Amino acid sequence: MSVSLTPGSLARLLGEWNLGAAPAYRELADVVRLLILDGRVALDVALPSERSLADTLGISRTTVTAAYSLLRDQGFLSSGQGSRGRTCIPHRGPRGTAADGRSELSGAPGLAIPDGLLDLAYASLPASGEVVHRAFAAALTELPALLPGFGYDALGVGPLREAIAAHYTAAGVPTTAGQILVTSGAQHALNIVLRTLAGRSGTKVLVEHPSYPNALDAIRAAGCRPVPVAMPPARQGGRTGWDIEAMESALLQQRPAMAYVVPDFHNPTGRLMPDTERRQLVRAASASGTVLVVDETMRELNLDGARSTPLAAFGPAVVSIGSLSKSHWAGLRTGWIRAGESLIQRFAAARTTMDLGGPVVEQLAAAHLVNNLTEPLPERLASLRTNRDALLGLIAENLPTWQAERPDGGLSVWCRLPGPLSTAMTVIAPDFGIRLAAGPRFGVGGAFEHYLRVPFTLAPEQLRTAVLALRSAQDRLEASPQLRRDLTSPPAVAIA
Template structure:
């Protein structure tokens, strides 16, 4: 596993100082960025002297922070080779920490009620499939047709051979970034954005170029055009509908403008539509793919139906589908046939699923907003038109402080900087409203107790303004 330079770690940590001893604040921040995936298990930490210089603190501060982390089992030190980040036996950086009852790290819901019925219906239809090889590298023909139809219904002419079925939308994002970027290429991202898209871009060794987006203000299109012109990114990853985490949607005229600008600079826009179905009161918009044939669309049923299904798709020009199918075989040889049959059943019940999600999410949003208004009168609570989460300005607290405090109160959350680059969004918090009303109220109570642990003070300035 590779090491991280002191300068890079300083950037990942962002503004880490808080009230209390510096060594303890530094240890807390290193622990948090390793728990939420910004610092991978096994990463070699910089030498104490180097980190002290990069952070402009004494070497004793860094040595004490490392000693504290060793005590907690969050790093392991090996004589002569340095200190390494350790997650212990935790299976994934983003999974709920053991023993923490309220998991708000995931903006996800339990299966919709139609899911069990669709599994039963697929079981009735699996028989004939067993007489075939089962290797459907581009996807089962029935599901490719159902997905193509889903695009046609939304006004975008689509043939089944423009569809590749994937094992979830995240798989689609990873396949696309791996194929369409080379190490050192630029990739335009919304800022904030979906953290695992950042992971996919960075693991393809592309360099992310951030463009601001916010719940109320939406996208800064002038900046997006300037970034496309200046950086000529290979790809641009956007969520046009109910963006995760802000809930913002790209207006129709902005879709046209963005697609035109991307075409001018030969940037392939990847439109992630995973959250497209989660409309609480906005009404339909034209898919980004309607504005240019080179737009590539990612979709999936994880948020509409159930994350455990692991079925997603890519809509793209046929030549790109062929290249994706070829490149996928080093990783897998197709998505399970049974789950694809379940997906066909689910897509046929789209309207019912959308209606069910709208009821649950509207109730979640109402409950979350009223609990927050009661417990945090100092905050302005956004009212997004859809999506899964609130993107809150949590000043005067720092997001990391709140998240670490919340863990002690039995609430697992993801800190704002996980959704951005270079330690940005330390004054932001993503609060999913996907859980039941009583769980949401409990979580907001735990958050308030976490806030009360930390006497509020002025926020430090971000280390790197982006």
């Protein structure tokens, strides 16, 4: 069935789009383009009719007609019947794109490239295929024993909860299966936690700034107010961490109900929080009555082998979120929450308002994966190290005005640009064969226009193509101050 966007929904997504920095039709087209590129407007969705959108936005129909026509020319709107074009992505690839629309590079180790654009918006890896496949084969042999049951289990199947608990215990945090709730990934876990702990509108949630965009979106969608605490800018030649004193004073002064942190290879900076800072943070959260929620999705992507203790080891009230998405594959959609048993029961109750449990075969397979959690890691980490070093080298060589922070782990490099170019680069990136996530998506209130997250999930030869594309996009913007001005304002809008 065809999906269409109502004028009201699009108006809400557009926010304060009309800033007067460029002709109105251009501003409207640019923000819609950004919404499509960011995935906030899905593909193959019919946009509102020109007349209805003009009425809703209180602008002339000519402006909407011109904006739609620009989007069509740029390849973001198909020429549908009448004026109701459907959203799409331009089918122009980077040099080297094969006739079937797949890049010739897609045969190289790395990610497949379905639409010819090198994707630098996702920081995610293909599956550890053989390991995952074997786990599913084993799960299928175990399935018959569970078939007589109902198949509903809000907490998750026993073998997986036991495997996750054993994993925490081995890492120095004694844990029982009763302290584990299995979820459909870390994002689902965060939503369950938000629904349980931050139910009232306007609840304050402390966040690192920058932070993981989907977490910020979930916090805002739950009606909460993110309280950002700045991460210190990277120091050249030295390790940079967190501003724990700033976090302590924000906790004490603002007394947020919840804090969301990513201490294990923070997304997007890739930093690892030292144990001393972990201890301080847990103590400060306890003093301010704040539930500290730690997202450990990236924890296994430890590129330099630095040691750290899970945050939960420093205090019994810490709520930990984990996932197999980065260690094995995001397609498993398997994550978990670790907390005290009574809180886990509250999370299970909240969960049943969203779904009634996870799929059983996936959980049985995940139990095998968690029991051998490190199996795919040596190979995965070795190629990530190669990719990280290749990317840092390529940036130094081709983008000498960028400051790229060397990450301790994770999947991306957080780069400071020579100017507020991030959104403009994101908007023109498809013209150069790449897709980007604009810096402001990682912040609150339009911050990080000077920053871009560049993942190193692609193979070195793909990264070379991507970095050269970034260079060409930057050159185009530097040659055209007008273009740069026109394209810099909208994302603050979409984020706020």
